[in-house]
Amino acid sequence: MSGAEERVDAGGAGRRTGGGSQGAGGGGRWTPERSAAGNRNPWVVATVISIAAFMEVLDIAIANVSLQHIAGSLSASYDESTWVLTSYLVSNAIVIPLSGWLSDVLGRKCYYMVSVGLFALASLLCGLAPSLAFLVTARVVQGMAGGGLQPVTQTMLVDSFPPRRRGQALAVFGLTVILAPTIGPTLGGYITDQYSWRWVFLINVPVGALSLLLVQALVTEPELLRRERRERWRRGLRLDVPGAALIALGLGFLEITMDRGQREDWFASTLIRTTAVVAAVSLLSFIVRELAAREPLLDLKLLAHRNFAVATLVIAIVGVVMFGTTQFVPQLLQQVLGYTATEAGLALTAGGLGTLVAMGAVGALSGRIQPRYLIGIGLTATILGLWHMNHLNAQMSFSQVAWARLWQVIGIPFMFIPLTDAGYVGLPRERTGQATAMMNVMRNLGGSIGISLVQTLLADREQFYQSRFTETLNPLNPNYTIGVERIRQALIGLGHSASEAGGLAVGEIYRTVQRQASMLAFLDCFWVLMVVGTLVIPTLLLLRSSPGIGVGRASPAARSAREASR
Numbered sequence: 001m002s003g004a005e006e007r008v009d010a011g012g013a014g015r016r017t018g019g020g021s022q023g024a025g026g027g028g029r030w031t032p033e034r035s036a037a038g039n040r041n042p043w044v045v046a047t048v049i050s051i052a053a054f055m056e057v058l059d060i061a062i063a064n065v066s067l068q069h070i071a072g073s074l075s076a077s078y079d080e081s082t083w084v085l086t087s088y089l090v091s092n093a094i095v096i097p098l099s100g101w102l103s104d105v106l107g108r109k110c111y112y113m114v115s116v117g118l119f120a121l122a123s124l125l126c127g128l129a130p131s132l133a134f135l136v137t138a139r140v141v142q143g144m145a146g147g148g149l150q151p152v153t154q155t156m157l158v159d160s161f162p163p164r165r166r167g168q169a170l171a172v173f174g175l176t177v178i179l180a181p182t183i184g185p186t187l188g189g190y191i192t193d194q195y196s197w198r199w200v201f202l203i204n205v206p207v208g209a210l211s212l213l214l215v216q217a218l219v220t221e222p223e224l225l226r227r228e229r230r231e232r233w234r235r236g237l238r239l240d241v242p243g244a245a246l247i248a249l250g251l252g253f254l255e256i257t258m259d260r261g262q263r264e265d266w267f268a269s270t271l272i273r274t275t276a277v278v279a280a281v282s283l284l285s286f287i288v289r290e291l292a293a294r295e296p297l298l299d300l301k302l303l304a305h306r307n308f309a310v311a312t313l314v315i316a317i318v319g320v321v322m323f324g325t326t327q328f329v330p331q332l333l334q335q336v337l338g339y340t341a342t343e344a345g346l347a348l349t350a351g352g353l354g355t356l357v358a359m360g361a362v363g364a365l366s367g368r369i370q371p372r373y374l375i376g377i378g379l380t381a382t383i384l385g386l387w388h389m390n391h392l393n394a395q396m397s398f399s400q401v402a403w404a405r406l407w408q409v410i411g412i413p414f415m416f417i418p419l420t421d422a423g424y425v426g427l428p429r430e431r432t433g434q435a436t437a438m439m440n441v442m443r444n445l446g447g448s449i450g451i452s453l454v455q456t457l458l459a460d461r462e463q464f465y466q467s468r469f470t471e472t473l474n475p476l477n478p479n480y481t482i483g484v485e486r487i488r489q490a491l492i493g494l495g496h497s498a499s500e501a502g503g504l505a506v507g508e509i510y511r512t513v514q515r516q517a518s519m520l521a522f523l524d525c526f527w528v529l530m531v532v533g534t535l536v537i538p539t540l541l542l543l544r545s546s547p548g549i550g551v552g553r554a555s556p557a558a559r560s561a562r563e564a565s566r
Contacts, residue, residue, distance in 0.1 A: 038220030095147025120208025171363035186345025311423030319446025378414025
């Protein structure tokens with residue numbers, strides 16, 4: 001496709017016009033002048049740039065199941081080892097808002113390669129860490145290096161594909177943010193059980209090296225972006241330093257608050273009170289600062305575009321549901337059913353396979369059906385999946401778990417990919433970097449809220465059910481007495497002494513109470529997430545239609561316009 005585009009007026013007559021920067025989402029005619037593919041097939045480039053982004057998202061989830069091994073190996077407590085996760089999330093959140101500015105200043109290709117190189121180096125240091133302090137420091141560097149990979153990948157995809165094929169390209173990118181957290185626990189559990197937790201990080205080194213070679217050979221830095229970068233350097237680099245400091249403090253301390261809140265008993269802890277106040281003041285100050293700044297770090301005025309505002313809100317809710325369930329479904333399987341980390345990961349594999357199939361379907365439908373309809377399908381499927389999981393019990397089989405997870409996640413691609421596509425409708429193409437950074441910030445923020453919400457609710461409801469159950473577990477209850485006696489007699493029959501069997505019988509009943517209380521608490525979490533998803537559905541009515549989609553049968557002129565946009 002050339003830089004000049006064939007435009008079609010209402011009468012169907014075409015005229016030639018120069019290709020400038022047009023609407024990112026299809027408000028104007030797409031041109032390839034900002035494409036990272038150059039003269040190559042854009043699908044090759046889409047695959048290449050998704051490798052490192054997949055690796056970065058995978059690293060968020062892959063270390064979760066290795067914390068006990070890390071703590072034991074480095075002579076630390078389990079609670080101290082959780083900073084391996086917190087440090088990564090905090091540094092990741094701080095860099096994402098800066099990614100748009102950094103890619104503009106350094107060039108998208110250069111920034112991408114620097115990020116991949118630093119990520120691989122930090123991964124090597126993580127794998128060789130001699131102490132927990134060294135490991136946490138290396139994880140901070142790793143999170144900062146990886147924070148910009150998702151936004152810059154998404155920006156390159158949006159600029160490399162015309163609107164009609166953008167949904168299919170974003171389906172490839174969707175593998176990184178949907179499939180990676182799904183297979184992370186499985187892969188991490190297997191590597192840790194079979195080899196060592198250090199290889200959870202060391203596997204990133206060869207993957208990073210491969211990514212660098214492929215990007216250098218196949219990804220192009222467009223001449224238009226080079227001119228824009230030279231002009232930016234000529235005018236002088238202008239970074240909103242106060243804004244960067246405020247959002248770094250705000251997001252960093254918010255991540256600490258959300259991640260550590262449950263462990264520290266929330267606002268009963270001085271640490272959590274302090275981090276919450278710093279986060280709130282910093283973020284409010286950031287909003288005031290950015291709305292008044294001439295060259296803001298994050299252009300909050302983009303939220304004046306209805307589609308972008310709605311998409312940003314809904315993508316945060318998708319983050320709540322997606323990350324929330326990914327975090328606590330393996331916990332359910334290990335805590336209630338006694339699965340190992342590897343077995344819990346395998347039970348989630350069906351969900352990953354279903355996600356792959358769904359992403360292919362969404363990619364095929366995205367150029368033919370309006371995004372709001374696809375999002376509605378996805379939300380409905382996810383809500384029904386959560387409703388189904390709310391009817392599970394502590395005697396569920398492996399196959400029941402696998403099918404339940406499949407139905408629960410199959411709708412997520414129908415939300416994530418069309419949401420990302422719809423959010424760019426009407427935005428200027430030169431603001432895609434800003435828009436991408438904001439979407440990624442909101443998705444990660446929603447994920448942090450989802451994980452925190454689930455863990456807090458889980459702890460509270462587990463205590464509630466356990467206290468209710470134990471109200472009647474006393475010698476005055478004949479059912480309790482009969483149950484204890486039956487278990488005691490069974491244990492005596494297995495060779496235990498009478499006194500020993502009595503204590504073991506009481507212990508067995510208490511373990512059953514704990515298991516049932518945990519199961520009911522998990523069901524309550526599914527119910528709350530189902531309600532959260534249901535409340536989002538009315539906002540879809542605010543989404544504006546994407547031009548050139550779903551209008552192919554309206555008229556010959558409309559069909560011609562659609563062909564021109566291809």
